[in-house]
Amino acid sequence: MMLKVSHIHHIAIICSDYQRSKTFYSETLGFRIIAETYRESRESYKLDLAINANQQIELFSFPAPPERPSRPEAQGLRHLAFAVDDLDDCVAHLNRQGVATETIRMDELTGKRFTFFADPDGLPLELYES
Known part of the structure; x- marks a missing residue:
């Protein structure tokens, strides 16, 4: 089942x-x-x-609360990804708010663009263009 x-x-x-x-x-x-x-x-x-x-x-x-490793390659939940329609617009918004984003990359398996940024505690967050 x-x-x-x-x-x-x-x-x-x-x-x-x-x-x-x-x-x-x-x-x-x-x-x-x-x-x-x-x-x-x-x-x-x-x-x-x-x-x-x-x-x-x-x-x-x-x-x-105790700290938890949050590097993307640490064991456990790797990251939280949000699907977005316009990655460039979202990255520009975050950057205007003072949030650093990584260089936009291409998912070699899907051909979709994505980038990472972090929340105030360093939790890895991803924007994934749908």
């Missing part, structure tokens, strides 16, 4: 500086805030952000 998954619902990210990451994901990347909750018992914020109608990012803060 195969699971009947329709789409990825959310990606959960734990950040080191909640306000900085909230600004990055909601203002720099432009993801719409759905809900923001402070959980007093955990001393933790949970911010729900809409990427589109089907996918979300859950941004969490926790007191003193």
